[in-house]
Amino acid sequence: MTIKQLSKELQDMTIAPTKLCEASLKRIKNSKYLNNFITISKELAYEQAQASEKLIKAGETRSPLEGLPVAVKDNFCTKNIRTSCASKMLENFIPTYNATVVQKLVDHGAVIVGKTNMDEFAMGSGAVDSAFGPTKNVWKTPSGHLKVNTFQGNQTKAVDAEEDWFIAGGSSGGSAAAVASGACVAALGSDTGGSTRIPAAYCGIVGLKPTYGLLSRHGLIPLVNSMDVPGILTRNVDDTTLIFNLLAGWDPKDSTTVQEDFEPIDLESDFNLRNITIGIPQEYHSPGIDAQVLNSWSSVTTLLEKLGATIVPVSLPHTKYSIACYSILNHCEVASNMARYDGIEYGLRSAEQQSTEEMFAKSRSQGLNQVVRGRVISGNYFLLSRNYENHFLQALRLRRLIANDFLNVWANGVDLLLTPVTLGEAPRFSEFTLKDNREQCATQDYCTQPANLAGCPAISIPTQLSKNGMPLGLQLLAPNFDDAI
Amino acid sequence: MQRSVKSRAVRQAINFCRSQHSKVATESEAPAEWKGVVGLEIHAQISTSSKLFSRSSTEFNSPVNENVALFDAAIPGTLPVINKACVESALLTALALQCRINPASTFDRKHYFYADMPAGYQITQQRNALANNGVLRFYVTPPDGKPYLKSSKLKQLQLEQDSGKSLHDIEGRKSLVDLNRAGIALMELVFEPDLSNGEEAASLVKELALIFRKLKTCSCKMEEGALRVDANVSVQKTNSTTLGPRTEIKNINSIRGVANAINFEIQRQIDANKRNERVVVETRAYDAQNKSTVAMRDKEEKQDYRFMPEPNLPPLRLAKGETGDKKIVSIDAILKRIPELPETLREKLMNEFDLVPIQAINLVNDEFLLELFYELCNQIENPNGRTVYGIIMIDLLSLLKQNSISYDKNPISTGNLLELYHLKQGRLISSHVVSKVMDALNQDPSKSAQKIVEENSWFLINDREVILKVCTEVVAENQKKVRAVLKGKKNSFGPLISAVDKKLNNQVDMQLARSIMEELIEKERNK
Structure with missing residues (x-):
């Protein structure tokens, strides 16, 4: 069911928002084995559902989202709901304000059921590096019931079963798993290098990374300010559009949002592909890409061509440098953004009493995981005045070249780019953890982070199932601010 | 007549030179070949009612941690939003100081860990400031001499955030933080090192304060920390262009302190040089009680601030002419607001x-x-x-x-x-x-x-007869002084006039009295 259809049920009062809320919370409870939620906001959700129920009865529905359960990634500040960023550092951080996008959801009548799991401070592509444990993919993961049974059985078997599951992808893995498991109609993720699109692809749902500057970042705890965007995870493109229209627009609290008035997008039902030129960037044929992904890529290309689209091969020559450029910029901003976690104003404070400096150091090493600390160190190294020119500035120049690659393609009459999202299907946990976070990010983000460097919109859409029965997705990219397509 | 006037002027000039010369001579016996080189960095709080990037109040003396917006406490997820009034004030100041204005300036993060710096960095304008290349002309009034004009080049004027304040309870081994001041807008003005002593520096600060008050861009209440002066001091041999090692005196908070701290520091460096001791590059604090400077313990090693562009603020763009857009500050519009300086x-x-x-x-x-x-x-x-x-x-x-x-x-x-x-x-x-x-x-x-x-009846007494009578009396009563004047001692003439004035109840026309007295003395000479 789409949001519109579900909304109609609520309007017709065939389902009551409180009942829907209850069902959603039950689903979350039953799928606890996925570990996709960090905090469940049961009481607030009920309050919101009750309010919706009253408004629906009074005929004062605020939007098609009225009374519908929505989940929010745990790096968006939510008033009176713990916002941990999946870190020990913020384990007890309860914001006093809502992020702008959260506030918009609330104002449009959404029921916030909880905060979803993620990689700590969104640093990761697997949703495995969380202080609250990894998130599991809803596809092919033994249910909680099964798991308990396995545990009661033979020990080795239990370990096998434990490692048998597929990862949800990250860093917005909890949000993707929440939508895929049916716990909510939509979830907010964030996307810095692919954190919304990758888990969407692995979980078989739609994940949108909008153009930088269209959705407010106010209240989104930053990973990389110049690339972060709130992402939208839904089960279909209609729902994506609906949520996107509700959330987009200028926010005076975020100076990087675009000040022009936002025109809501209207998806045409008789969309004609004949006027559309789709580019296939050859650089995305990266080594190590799964044959099934390539297959899916070419079959969809053929399908689009049959439907009338003009298909052209294009080149984005600087793609191969993209991941290095992305890593440097990412680590530099991380080093800076993480500097505030010193245990003074909020967050974990170590009991250390020796000196202020000692207290800072202990709080940070106790509160932040190794991935975060590693990036802080390398980022600070790149920012040292002796390295700034050779690393940070070079990376900024490279970023300009990468963005220009996209501009050239658009200037040559290409409307959309079709690329893979990931190099393969969701890996198994055991497989994924063979490599460390840094290596995994370099692999997993290969196809996704160029869009973040360029700021352009990208959407991950499920296309087919792999031989293993795991979902595969493809990515469409468009020129900045042409999110409509 | 003509000749005598001229010769007097020449004599004065010679005297002046001589006195100057003797002054230099006495000094050169000791240090003379050393001179001070001073550059100032001034932090001025902009007197807007709200902070640079948040809406909280800037009121001084508010209860502790009262004026703290979420952004000021670096609460995760909050973003800076620039205060237009602060930009206008800084721009007005920059224009008044004849700066070149950057049509697009940018913000940077300057990183360092300090308890009263909640984000772990300060947002400032390091690489591309609001304005550069200004100039400040001012009069220096040395304690013993004629005022002279001096000018100092203003290298840069930038916008930045103030920090909070830390309070250390040594006994309880506790540090307390007050964030009321955190995020207040500062203008930092960096001057070239083109001053040579404490008086010049103090005069610069005085003039700057005068301009700020005129522009109403800073209260200049140094006692509240609204205007803080850092001085970079080194010494140099008069015949050389190489500068000695530079020390920085931090946070001097009075105009008198500026003069005293700098003069002390110059002398300290000269003395060290004379003893062949090395002057260490360091940060020093001013001790107002002893009018001296002392080395500060922190910043032992050179800090690397790891500057990075602030990603949450787009470049600050200023328009040249008038624009319809209320969000953009117009340079021309601000230019019109400059009062007489x-x-x-x-x-x-x-x-x-x-x-x-x-x-x-x-x-x-x-x-x-x-x-x-x-x-x-x-x-x-x-x-x-x-x-x-x-x-x-x-x-x-x-x-x-x-x-x-x-x-x-x-x-x-x-x-x-x-x-x-x-x-x-x-x-x-x-x-x-x-x-x-x-x-x-x-x-x-x-x-x-x-x-x-x-x-x-306090009118001026200008009756020639009356004055002549009194003058005659005074001459008769002060023969010693009269003789001294006759011998060429000019100093003795004044007291004679004062005596006349006194006898006439301080109401005498001085000019008239002088000329009558001169006549009388000439008569005495001829006697």
Whole structure:
């Protein structure tokens, strides 16, 4: 069911928002084995559902989202709901304000059921590096019931079963798993290098990374300010559009949002592909890409061509440098953004009493995981005045070249780019953890982070199932601010 | 006659040179080949009601941690939003200091861990500031000498955040943090090292404060930390262009402190050089009690601030002409808001009212008295500026000071000041009588100056016969002094006139008395 259809049920009062809320919370409870939620906001959700129920009865529905359960990634500040960023550092951080996008959801009548799991401070592509444990993919993961049974059985078997599951992808893995498991109609993720699109692809749902500057970042705890965007995870493109229209627009609290008035997008039902030129960037044929992904890529290309689209091969020559450029910029901003976690104003404070400096150091090493600390160190190294020119500035120049690659393609009459999202299907946990976070990010983000460097919109859409029965997705990219397509 | 005037001038000039020379000579016996090189960095809090990137209040003395927006405490997810009023104030200041304005300036993060710096970095403008290349011209008034004009180049004017304040409880081993000040807008002004001593530095700060107050961009309350001065000091041999190692004196919070700290530091460095000791590059603090500087313990090693562009703020763009867009600050619009600045005011006073530099400086330094000066001059046809100046800046000011009267309780009405001016200018009363009338008016402000003079018959005595009579008496009574004058001792002439004045109740026309006395003495010579 789409949001519109579900909304109609609520309007017709065939389902009551409180009942829907209850069902959603039950689903979350039953799928606890996925570990996709960090905090469940049961009481607030009920309050919101009750309010919706009253408004629906009074005929004062605020939007098609009225009374519908929505989940929010745990790096968006939510008033009176713990916002941990999946870190020990913020384990007890309860914001006093809502992020702008959260506030918009609330104002449009959404029921916030909880905060979803993620990689700590969104640093990761697997949703495995969380202080609250990894998130599991809803596809092919033994249910909680099964798991308990396995545990009661033979020990080795239990370990096998434990490692048998597929990862949800990250860093917005909890949000993707929440939508895929049916716990909510939509979830907010964030996307810095692919954190919304990758888990969407692995979980078989739609994940949108909008153009930088269209959705407010106010209240989104930053990973990389110049690339972060709130992402939208839904089960279909209609729902994506609906949520996107509700959330987009200028926010005076975020100076990087675009000040022009936002025109809501209207998806045409008789969309004609004949006027559309789709580019296939050859650089995305990266080594190590799964044959099934390539297959899916070419079959969809053929399908689009049959439907009338003009298909052209294009080149984005600087793609191969993209991941290095992305890593440097990412680590530099991380080093800076993480500097505030010193245990003074909020967050974990170590009991250390020796000196202020000692207290800072202990709080940070106790509160932040190794991935975060590693990036802080390398980022600070790149920012040292002796390295700034050779690393940070070079990376900024490279970023300009990468963005220009996209501009050239658009200037040559290409409307959309079709690329893979990931190099393969969701890996198994055991497989994924063979490599460390840094290596995994370099692999997993290969196809996704160029869009973040360029700021352009990208959407991950499920296309087919792999031989293993795991979902595969493809990515469409468009020129900045042409999110409509 | 012509010749004698000339020769006197030449003699004076020679004397001047000689005295200067002897002064230098005595100094050169000790250090002389060393001179100080001073550059100032000034932090001025912009007097807007809210902070640079948040809406919290900037009020001084609020209860602890009262004026703290989520952003000021670096709560995760909050973003900076620039305060247009702060930009306008900084721009106005930059334009008044003749800076080149950057049409697009950018913000940077300067990183360091400090408990009262909640984000772990300060947002500042390191690489691409709001304005560059300004200049400040000001008068330096050395304690013993004539004022001279000096100028200092302003390298950069940038916007940045102030930090919070830490309080250390040593005994309880606790540090407390107050974030009221965190995020208040600062203008940082970086001057080139083109000053040579503490007096010049103090004069620069005074002039800057005068301009800030005129522009209303900074309260300049140094005691509240609204204006803080850092001084970079080194010494250099007069015949060399290489600078010695530089020390930085941090957070000097009074104008007197600026002069004292810098002069102490220059001397300390000169002494060290003379003892062949190395001057260490370090940060020092000013100890106001001992008028000295002491090395600070922190910043032992050079910090690397790991500057990075602030990603949450787009470049700050300024428009040249007027724009319809209210969000963009127009340089031209701000340019129109620049009032008459001290430098122009002084020039005008000197040109229009024939004042000497020190008079112009003193008047411009005091807004109330300057206004009074103009008020009086506007009501006088062809005013004599120096006479008005004398009445206000000498007689009135000393009356107020001696009786500790504040400006708003000034007992002398404008009407009476005008009467006094006309009496004085018309040579109807002596200078001494002006202050006597003021004393009387202080007792009863409702009286008229003219009436007081009349009632007391305090008019100037300019009856030649009367003066001649008294002068003759004085000559007779002071034969010793007369003989001294005859031998060429000019110093003894003054006391003779004073004696005449005294005998005539301080009402004598001095000019007349002088010429009569000169005549009498010439007569004595011929005896």
